[in-house]
Amino acid sequence: MRDFTPLPPEKASTKKAKPHPTARITAPKRATGPEKSEMSGEAEDDEFLLEEYESDGEDVTRPELGKRPHCGGGSSSESEDGEVDEEEVTPKVYFTSRTHSQLSQFVGELKKTEFGRRLKMACLGSRKNLCINKDVLKLGSANRINERCLELQKTKKITKIKVEGDNRKVCQPKSSCGCPMIRKRSLQKEFKSKVSEQALDIEDLAQVGRKIGTCPYYGARDMVRTADLVILPYQSILLKSARESLGLNLKNSIVIIDEAHNLADSLTSMYNSKITSSQLKSILSNLEAYLNRFQSVLGAGNRRYIQTLTVLTRSFLQVLTSNQDGACTMTSMTINQFLFSLDIDNINIVKLCQYVKESNIIHKISGYANKLINQDGVNISSHQQQYDEGSSVASFQTLADFLRSLLNCNDEGRIIVSRPKFSGQPEDAYLKFVMLCSEKIFSEVTNDAHAVILAGGTLQPIEETRLRLFPSLSPSDIKFFTCNHIVPPESILPIAVTRGPSGMTFDFSYSSRSSLTMIEELGRFLCNVVTIVPEGVVMFFASYEYERCVYDAWVASGMISKISKKKHVFREPKNSVDVEMILNKYKEAIQSCSKCSRDTGITGALLLAVVGGKISEGINFSDGMGRCVVMVGLPYPSPSDVELTETIKHIEHLSNSVFVGAGNSSNNRYDDECKLQPGFDILRKCNKGGREYYENLCMKAVNQSIGRAIRHVNDYAAMLLVDSRYANTSLNMSSSCPTDKLPHWIKSRLTCAQNYGDVHRLLHQFFKLNKQLR
Numbered sequence: 178m179r180d181f182t183p184l185p186p187e188k189a190s191t192k193k194a195k196p197h198p199t200a201r202i203t204a205p206k207r208a209t210g211p212e213k214s215e216m217s218g219e220a221e222d223d224e225f226l227l228e229e230y231e232s233d234g235e236d237v238t239r240p241e242l243g244k245r246p247h248c249g250g251g252s253s254s255e256s257e258d259g260e261v262d263e264e265e266v267t268p269k270v271y272f273t274s275r276t277h278s279q280l281s282q283f284v285g286e287l288k289k290t291e292f293g294r295r296l297k298m299a300c301l302g303s304r305k306n307l308c309i310n311k312d313v314l315k316l317g318s319a320n321r322i323n324e325r326c327l328e329l330q331k332t333k334k335i336t337k338i339k340v341e342g343d344n345r346k347v348c349q350p351k352s353s354c355g356c357p358m359i360r361k362r363s364l365q366k367e368f369k370s371k372v373s374e375q376a377l378d379i380e381d382l383a384q385v386g387r388k389i390g391t392c393p394y395y396g397a398r399d400m401v402r403t404a405d406l407v408i409l410p411y412q413s414i415l416l417k418s419a420r421e422s423l424g425l426n427l428k429n430s431i432v433i434i435d436e437a438h439n440l441a442d443s444l445t446s447m448y449n450s451k452i453t454s455s456q457l458k459s460i461l462s463n464l465e466a467y468l469n470r471f472q473s474v475l476g477a478g479n480r481r482y483i484q485t486l487t488v489l490t491r492s493f494l495q496v497l498t499s500n501q502d503g504a505c506t507m508t509s510m511t512i513n514q515f516l517f518s519l520d521i522d523n524i525n526i527v528k529l530c531q532y533v534k535e536s537n538i539i540h541k542i543s544g545y546a547n548k549l550i551n552q553d554g555v556n557i558s559s560h561q562q563q564y565d566e567g568s569s570v571a572s573f574q575t576l577a578d579f580l581r582s583l584l585n586c587n588d589e590g591r592i593i594v595s596r597p598k599f600s601g602q603p604e605d606a607y608l609k610f611v612m613l614c615s616e617k618i619f620s621e622v623t624n625d626a627h628a629v630i631l632a633g634g635t636l637q638p639i640e641e642t643r644l645r646l647f648p649s650l651s652p653s654d655i656k657f658f659t660c661n662h663i664v665p666p667e668s669i670l671p672i673a674v675t676r677g678p679s680g681m682t683f684d685f686s687y688s689s690r691s692s693l694t695m696i697e698e699l700g701r702f703l704c705n706v707v708t709i710v711p712e713g714v715v716m717f718f719a720s721y722e723y724e725r726c727v728y729d730a731w732v733a734s735g736m737i738s739k740i741s742k743k744k745h746v747f748r749e750p751k752n753s754v755d756v757e758m759i760l761n762k763y764k765e766a767i768q769s770c771s772k773c774s775r776d777t778g779i780t781g782a783l784l785l786a787v788v789g790g791k792i793s794e795g796i797n798f799s800d801g802m803g804r805c806v807v808m809v810g811l812p813y814p815s816p817s818d819v820e821l822t823e824t825i826k827h828i829e830h831l832s833n834s835v836f837v838g839a840g841n842s843s844n845n846r847y848d849d850e851c852k853l854q855p856g857f858d859i860l861r862k863c864n865k866g867g868r869e870y871y872e873n874l875c876m877k878a879v880n881q882s883i884g885r886a887i888r889h890v891n892d893y894a895a896m897l898l899v900d901s902r903y904a905n906t907s908l909n910m911s912s913s914c915p916t917d918k919l920p921h922w923i924k925s926r927l928t929c930a931q932n933y934g935d936v937h938r939l940l941h942q943f944f945k946l947n948k949q950l951r
Contacts, residue, residue, distance in 0.1 A: 224544070225467075225471070225541050225542075225544055225545040225548070226471060226474065226475075226541070227475065227476075227479045227536055227537065227538060227541050228536070228537070229476040229478065229479070230476065230478040230479050230482070230532065230535075230536050263402050263403050264402070264403075265402050265426065266297070266402065266403055266404060266405055267428075267429050267430070268429050268430055268431060268627060269404065269405065269406070269407060269426075269430045269431075270405065270406045270407070270430065270431045270432075270433065271407045271409065271414055271425070271427070271430055271431070271432045271433065272406065272407070272408050272409075272433045272435065273408075273409055273410060273411055273413070273414050273415070273432070273433070273434055273435065274410065274411070274434075274435040274436050275410070275411050275435075275436050275443065276410070277302055277303075277306055277379055277410060279435065279436060280300070280302075280378065280379065280408050280409075280410065281378040281379060281380065283408065283435070284298075284300065284376055284377070284378035284408065285378070287376050288375075288376050292406075293375070293376040294375070294376075296376075296405040296406045297373060297400075297403060297404045297405045297406070298376050298377075298404055298405070298406045298407075298408065299397055299398075299400040299401045299404035299406070299407045299408070300377060300378060300379055300382060300397060300407075300408045300409070301397055301398065301401070301407065301408065301409035301410075301413055301423065302379040302382070302394070302397070302409075302410065303319060303410070304319070304322050304323055304326050304394050305319045305322050306379050306383065307379060307382060307383050307386070307392075307393045307394035307397065308322055308326065308392070308394055309358060309383060309386050309387050309392065309393065310326075310329075310356055310357070310358050310392075313325045313326060313329070313356075318571075320570070320571050320574065321570070321571075324540075324570060326356070326394075328355075328540075329355040329356040330355065330356065330359075331355075356392070358386075358390070358391055358392040359391065359392045359395055361391065364389055364390055364391035365391050365392075365395070365396055365399065367389055367391070368385060368386060368389050368391045368393065368396040369396060369399060369400055371385055371389065372385060372396065372397070372400065373400065382396070382397055398423060398424075401423065401424065401425065402424075407425075411434075411443060411447075412447060413425075414427075414432065414622070415443070415444055415447060415618070415619075415622065416447055417618075417621055427622060427625035427626045428625055428626075429626075429627045430625075430626050430627060431626065431627055431628050431629075431630070432622060432626045432628070432629045432630070433630045433632060434629065434630065434631050434632065435632050435633065436632075436633055437631035437632060437633045437636060437642075438633045438634070438635040438636055438877055438880075438881070439877065440615075440619075440631065440642070440646065441615040441619075441642065441645040441646055442615075444612075444615040444618045444619060444646075445611070445612040445613065445614075445615045445618070445824075446612075447612075447618075448582070448585075448590075448610075448612035448618065449582075449609065449610060449611055449612055450575070450578040450579045450581070450582045450609070450610045451575070451579070451607055451608070451609040451610075452493070452572075452575045452576055452578075452579045452607060452608050452609075453605040453606065453607045454494060454497045454498070454597075454605055454606040454607065455605055456572040456575055456576070457490055457493050457494045457497070457576075458494065459568075459569065459572050460490050460572050460573060460576055461487065461490045461491060461494060462546075463542050463543065463545075463546040463569065463573075464483060464486055464487045464490060464542065465487065466545070466546060466549060467483065467541075467542045467545050467546070468480075468483055468484065468487065470545065478532075479536070479538075482529060482532045482536075482538075483538070485524060485529055486529070486533075486538075486576075488521070488524075489521060489524065489529075489580070490576065492519040492520075492521055493519075493608055495519075496518070496519055496594060496608070497594065497595075497596055497597075497606040497607070497608065498596075498606070506595065506596045506597070507593065507594065507595045507596070507819050508593075508594045509591050509592070509593055509594075509819055509822075509823055510591065510592050510594070511587050511588070511591065511592070512583055512585060512586075512587050512590065512592060512610075513587045514592075515583075515592040515594075516583065526580055526583050526584060527584060529580060530577070530580050530581050530584065533577045533580070534577075538573075539570060539573040539574060539577070540570065542573065543569040543570045543573060546569055547569060579608065579610060582610035582612075583610070585610075585612070585614075586614075588614075589612065589613060589614040589617065590610055590611055590612045590613050590614065591610075591611050591613065591823045592608065592609070592610055592611075593607075593608070593609040593610075593611055593819055593820065593823075594608060595607050595608075595609070609820075611820050611823060611824075613823060613824060613827040614827075615645050615646060616645060616646055616647065616648055616649075616831075619646045619647065620647070623647060634880070634884055634920065635877055635880040635881060635884065635920060637659070637918070637920070638869070638873060638918060639655075639657055640869075641828075641866075641869055641870055641873050643655060644828065644831055644832060644866060645828065645831070645870075648831060659921065661921065661922050662887065662920075662922035663889075663890045664887055664889075664890055664892060664893070664922075666925075666926055667893075667946065667947075667950075668887070668891075668892065668893040668894075668947070669887060669893065669894060669895075669896065669922075669923065669926055670894075670895040670896065670926070670928075670939060670940070670943040671883075671895075671896040671897075671898065671919075671923045671924075671926055671927045671928070672895070672896070672897050672898065672927070672928050672929075672930050672936055672939060672940075673898045673900075673903035673904045673916065673927060673928070673929040673930065674702070674897050674898065674899045674900075674903075674930055674933075674936055675900075675901040675903075675904045675929065675930065675931060675932075676901075676930075676931070676932050676933055677698035677699065677701060677702045677933060678698070678701045678702055678705055678933045679698060679701065680932070680933075681694070681695070681698045682901050683695070683698070683699070683899050683900050683901050684900065684901055684902075685719075685809055685810025685811070685899070685900050686810070686811075686902075687813075690719075690723065690810060691723075691726060693730060696726075696727050696730045696731070697730070697734060697736070699727065699809065699899070700727075700730075700731050700734065700736035700740075701736075702899070702933065703716070703736075703740060703783075703807070704736065704739050704740055704743075705933070705937065706805065706807070706897070706940070707740055707743040707744045707780075707781075707783060708743055709937065709940045709941055709944065710781075710804050710805040710895065710940065710944065711780055711781060711801075711804055711944060711948075712767050712770075712771065712780065712781040712782075712800075712801035712802075712804045713763070713767045713781050713782055713783075713784070713798065713801055713802045713803050713804055713805075714744060714781065714782075714783045714784070714803075714804065714805045714806075714807065715783075715784045715786055715792075715798055715803050715805070715806050715807070715885065715886070716783065716784070716785050716786065716806075716807040716809065717786050717787065717788050717793060717806070717807065717808050717809060717812075717882045718785065718786070718787055718788065718809050718810075718812075719787075719788055719809070719810055719811075719812040719813075720787060720788075720812075721751055721787050721790075724748070724749075724785055724786075724787055727785075727809075728748065728785060740783060741779075742778060742779070743778070743779060743780055743781075744779065744780065744781050744782050744783040745763075745766040745770070745779060745781075745782040745783070746782070746783050746785070747759055747762060747763045747766075747782060747783070747784045747785070748784075748785045749784065749785065749786040749787055749790055749791070749792050753791050756791045756792065759784075760792075760796065763782050763784050763802075764802060766781070766782040767781045767782050767801050767802065768801075770782070771801065781801070781804075786882075788808075788812040788878045788879070788882055789812070789878060792885075793878070793881055793882045793885070794881050796885060797885065797888045798885045798886050798888070799886075799887075799888035799889060799892055800888075800892060803885060803886035803894055804886070804893075804894055804895065804944070805886075805894060805895045805896075805897065805940075806882065806883045806885065806886045806894060806895070806896050806897070807897045807899060808879055808882060808883055808896070808897065808898050808899060809899050809900070810899070810900045811875050811879070811900055811902055811903075811915055812875055812878050812879065813871070813874070813875045814871075814874055814875070816859070816860055816871075821871075822859055824870070825859060825860065825863065825867040825870060825871060826859060826867065828866045828867050828870045829862075829863045829864070829865075829866045829867030829868075831866060832864070832865050832866025832867070832869075833864065833865075833866070872913065872915070872918070873918065875915070876915055876918035876919070877918075879898070879915075879919075880918075880919065880920055880923075883896045883898075883923070884920070891951075893947045895940055895943055895944075896923065897936070898916075902915060903915055903916055903929070904916075904929040
């Protein structure tokens with residue numbers, strides 16, 4: 178208190194818009210030598226100082242959400258009038274899907290109908306997809322593009338314009354946005370007029386924006402109010418913060434969610450947050466350096482909050498580096514347990530998150546840290562410098578996200594603490610918040626919207642979806658509609674393959690799938706299949722590790738060389754960036770073989786893919802790209818995964834409370850201790866919901882993978898489910914048959930082959946018939 182110098186009284190109308198802290202630095206008038214040099218350094222660092230901050234009351238004035246600062250060229254009154262004149266169109270239809278490519282496909286289909294001409298449409302995308310400012314785009318990552326875009330809007334460019342009046346010219350200052358792509362309102366109006374003439378997808382919007390020279394990202398956002406149909410990705414509508422930022426009003430609207438088979442998991446993953454020990458070390462180093470440099474000139478509010486952030490960051494690091502139990506490298510706990518164990522339950526995280534959001538602390542501290550790196554004489558390239566700056570901001574943003582996660586209710590999620598292993602492996606320790614309560618998140622959408630439509634090809638079984646998204650609704654309030662596939666029955670051939678060519682029973686359960694004899698039998702089976710199937714064959718494995726294990730064994734035994742005489746062999750890369758290149762090579766190989774197969778004897782290509790990878794979801798293997806899909810085994814996820822275990826326990830508790838009743842569910846309710854038990858033990862304890870969810874995860878992955886092959890009415894393909902468990906009527910008394918969870922259009926045509934001879938005969942007849950029909 179003795180060191181604190183009170184600031185002069187401010188205007189009553191201002192809460193936080195106080196003089197810059199540098200105003201408090203009173204430099205001596207006669208400074209020489211080192212003092213003069215020190216003053217010079219202070220002046221250079223002024224740009225990194227934070228403005229005064231106070232949060233002594235809860236009624237802090239906050240900026241209105243959902244609106245960005247207007248950056249047009251006209252007067253503020255004119256811009257406000259221009260926006261007020263546009264009335265909100267209701268009812269409105271929101272159509273959302275997981276990826277931009279799926280949204281583009283929908284727009285393509287919409288153009289073929291009369292609705293494409295009748296409806297006013299707005300298509301929203303990310304800045305990374307729609308930004309046309311080359312200086313911003315070259316930053317690369319989506320986070321850096323978002324940050325730079327917002328920075329440019331805060332940076333006002335002041336110009337002087339001449340206004341004639343009373344026979345004299347007067348110069349008036351005029352402010353405009355720092356980004357040249359959103360300065361001129363006339364161009365934005367031209368963009369809006371051009372786009373409203375027809376249905377355009379994201380690529381079309383970006384092209385129109387480049388042609389006119391105005392920002393398509395904000396141009397599309399400005400069209401939402403007057404649109405009948407709004408097309409946007411999952412994050413934009415399912416995240417509450419994104420809805421508020423975009424100004425989306427779901428009242429009396431209809432929300433259509435496509436690809437909804439994994440909606441509950443998609444919802445929870447949006448609210449997950451993870452921070453690593455290396456990020457925490459970087460943040461702590463930057464915080465301490467900033468505090469050491471500016472502690473004497475920072476206001477009391479800023480200093481207090483930065484010290485609090487330092488304490489929290491040090492506590493998070495301590496819990497990751499101290500491993501008291503020795504053997505246990507991963508633990509799970511509730512939010513309250515986590516806060517009490519670190520002795521930080523007395524910190525007001527609500528105000529701290531508010532401070533991080535409303536102050537400019539992330540950019541100030543990151544900027545000062547980057548200046549120190551450059552001052553140290555480290556010789557780095559400009560590209561590396563941009564990367565370091567971006568990673569510093571990203572690390573602070575990750576910390577902010579994790580702090581916000583701690584504001585959730587105690588039973589809505591779990592904190593996963595992953596410590597380094599004693600074996601010395603270079604795996605980074607991390608803290609992760611795992612959201613479990615998808616029903617609460619989704620209720621924010623269902624409570625506002627007039628109706629919500631979940632659409633997808635693999636939504637069944639619907640009971641799990643109902644339990645996780647809207648458990649309070651009775652089944653009578655939910656309308657379920659299903660229909661057959663557009664392809665005729667003779668265009669698909671699903672077969673459950675139980676035995677290989679030598680008569681060995683296929684069993685790809687975890688305990689037996691690594692057997693060399695089993696892998697060799699699978700290789701012999703594939704050698705025979707590629708001689709019958711024309712063009713492309715896609716084979717799915719349960720994991721990258723198992724695919725590598727099988728491929729290495731086939732290379733050693735010479736099986737790959739035999740397969741290569743009939744099909745070019747390709748493998749799905751782990752890096753998603755390389756997937757498109759492999760797919761193009763796969764497609765080119767098939768097309769080239771169709772022209773010269775008689776000369777070489779090679780009839781197409783084989784692609785070894787992984788369930789849950791990029792190829793298994795969202796990639797279309799239409800026509801020759803996928804004449805046969807082979808699913809090896811049942812791709813159950815590992816029960817030892819801590820996040821999966823917590824989700825299973827949460828769903829089991831949900832199902833008990835809904836179906837059994839609160840009185841009888843207490844015996845099965847998992848306590849608050851979150852003790853880590855082996856995954857199989859937890860599955861054995863599950864009565865219904867948890868076990869059902871585990872089985873559904875597997876079969877939804879199967880359905881997504883095998884559904885890649887049939888993409889239009891004239892397409893045809895064979896689907897081989899290679900495992901004896903696909904033919905079992907029931908695995909045991911407590912679980913259902915896997916094929917019961919197949920889509921109806923596949924299950925109704927499924928054939929269980931008792932030996933390889935039946936498979937060979939069915940495949941030969943199928944491709945011979947479809948060749949004649951085409």
